[in-house]
Amino acid sequence: MNIRIGYGWDSHAFKPGVPLKIGGLAIDHPEGLAGHSDGDVLLHAITDALLGAVSAGDIGSFFPPGDPRWKNADSSIFLNLALEEIQNAGYRIVNIDTTLVLAAPKIGPLAADLRERVADLLDVEPSNVGIKAKSPEGLNLDHVAQAHAVVLLEKVENPEELRSMSDVIESQKQLEDVVKDLVSQVHGVEPRRVLKPVFDTEDIT
Structure with a gap:
């Protein structure tokens, strides 16, 4: 099959005293989203959509919420794995x-910046990223943020056209090693040589 579709959904409650991050973008708001990681509901939904499209499980399969390594983790790590x-x-x-x-907050004024940021993380053109927002009117969910994501993938016939997508997050080379080790474990191949991390895995931010 040359085309695949993936769907992802996530939700997080708002919580005072934590920063708000949506789509990899820091947003000025009195409350952030509660979660074991940074609570980025949009990146979580996109991550699950990508994983689902290739039948690779879900975000919890790779990053269990009880694992202290992912406490306050930047959700771009999860996206990079996908x-x-x-x-x-x-x-x-x-x-x-x-x-x-x-x-x-109102997403309309932020939509263009969100589109640019998500496109950058996915290494695609902004014109290939749709960002929309709806009010939860009548749902009694005013203190919750939800995100839905649908992705379309195409098969690459020439393997040389595929470059390492881990290059997208250039500032997280050590975290890429963690991601690639997880991939090797899932696919049952010999894991990469373990490098001693230069960061505290108990508090990845």
């Missing part, structure tokens, strides 16, 4: 469409 998975399966992203459901 990009590695679709590359290993021989696919690339055609386009992605997302919908945020939340009462505040």
